[in-house]
Amino acid sequence: MNKASQPKRDNKPHTGKSLGPVNNLEHHLHPEWWKRIFNSIYLKTDADVVGDDKITESEVTIFHELLEVKNGHSLLDLACGQGRHLIELAKRGDYNLFGLDRSRYLLQRAKSNAKKRGAAVNLKEGDARKLPYAADSFDFVTILGNSFGYFEVPEEDAKILKEVFRVLKPGGKLLMDIADGSFLRKNFIPRSWEWIDKKHFVCRERSLAADNRRLISREVVTHTDTGVIVDQFYAERLYTEEELEMLVDKVGFREIQLHGNIKVDSVRNQDLGMMANRFILTAGPLRNGPLKKVRKTSAMWLWLWEIPI
Numbered sequence: 001m002n003k004a005s006q007p008k009r010d011n012k013p014h015t016g017k018s019l020g021p022v023n024n025l026e027h028h029l030h031p032e033w034w035k036r037i038f039n040s041i042y043l044k045t046d047a048d049v050v051g052d053d054k055i056t057e058s059e060v061t062i063f064h065e066l067l068e069v070k071n072g073h074s075l076l077d078l079a080c081g082q083g084r085h086l087i088e089l090a091k092r093g094d095y096n097l098f099g100l101d102r103s104r105y106l107l108q109r110a111k112s113n114a115k116k117r118g119a120a121v122n123l124k125e126g127d128a129r130k131l132p133y134a135a136d137s138f139d140f141v142t143i144l145g146n147s148f149g150y151f152e153v154p155e156e157d158a159k160i161l162k163e164v165f166r167v168l169k170p171g172g173k174l175l176m177d178i179a180d181g182s183f184l185r186k187n188f189i190p191r192s193w194e195w196i197d198k199k200h201f202v203c204r205e206r207s208l209a210a211d212n213r214r215l216i217s218r219e220v221v222t223h224t225d226t227g228v229i230v231d232q233f234y235a236e237r238l239y240t241e242e243e244l245e246m247l248v249d250k251v252g253f254r255e256i257q258l259h260g261n262i263k264v265d266s267v268r269n270q271d272l273g274m275m276a277n278r279f280i281l282t283a284g285p286l287r288n289g290p291l292k293k294v295r296k297t298s299a300m301w302l303w304l305w306e307i308p309i
């Protein structure tokens with residue numbers, strides 16, 4: 001379909017009503033959807049993972065061991081959300097913990113959760129592409145729980161990695177935990193619905209974007225008494241392990257390693273969506289290691305090579 005014949009992209013949030021059936025999910029995706037959906041409803045729809053302390057504890061055990069964090073180390077959790085990983089990390093040692101997120105609502109939750117649990121964390125509101133920290137500030141930077149690949153073009157994703165590179169100390173380490181793109185491309189659920197608590201249910205639709213590189217999702221959240229609360233669309237670029245390795249390598253990281261996958265086992269265990277199967281990548285130390293020979297496994301990721309970094 002050429003551009004002129006495409007329906008106009010609908011940029012309005014759809015709160016309080018549903019659009020009804022739509023032919024093409026991508027046409028309804030706001031380019032900056034990530035500014036809108038990380039709110040109290042997200043904490044309900046994703047509660048089976050991000051609201052489950054047991055899941056967070058086991059994730060932090062994995063990250064903590066991989067990074068070998070020691071007392072006195074500094075760690076920034078980028079896109080920290082409601083601070084679940086930072087608050088759990090604070091229990092494990094005397095670390096200097098920092099968190100940054102774009103959602104004011106989730107940061108407020110992070111602050112009150114940290115206070116309640118006596119965790120010392122420094123939280124800031126901001127955009128992961130332009131970090132308010134000096135160069136060489138942190139021993140570790142983490143990007144956890146699928147907080148990457150949200151932008152319209154991969155050049156914007158790369159900006160986050162460049163900023164991480166800048167704020168990490170030489171010898172520091174990046175750890176990413178993101179959706180396994182090759183798994184999701186084959187296994188995403190095109191339609192589902194589930195009860196998320198006694199009063200709310202969510203209906204989901206998913207499809208691949210026209211470029212085949214993003215998974216577009218729609219969620220219609222309904223309250224049993226008041227009806228539809230929100231009809232919203234979001235997207236994530238599907239990075240395979242090789243593609244992410246390559247992007248990280250292009251930015252200049254060295255000693256890139258893959259550490260297998262996290263397969264979430266939630267109590268609700270119905271539709272885990274993008275959280276279902278994630279892989280872990282670490283990269284570092286910076287600036288002094290040998291260049292990783294990135295494997296050329298398929299033509300699919302060659303598009304990444306063309307990104308100007």
Ligand SMILES: C[S@@+](CC[C@H](N)C(=O)[O-])C[C@H]1O[C@@H](n2cnc3c(N)ncnc32)[C@H](O)[C@@H]1O
Nearest residue numbers: 034038079080081101102103127128144145147
């Ligand atoms: C799926 S949530 C994961 C949150 C947290 N890491 C966790 O595992 O619970 C993604 C987070 O990314 C944040 N985010 C999205 N776009 C962002 C941006 N451009 N800069 C900073 N944070 C962003 C959202 O506000 C949200 O908290």
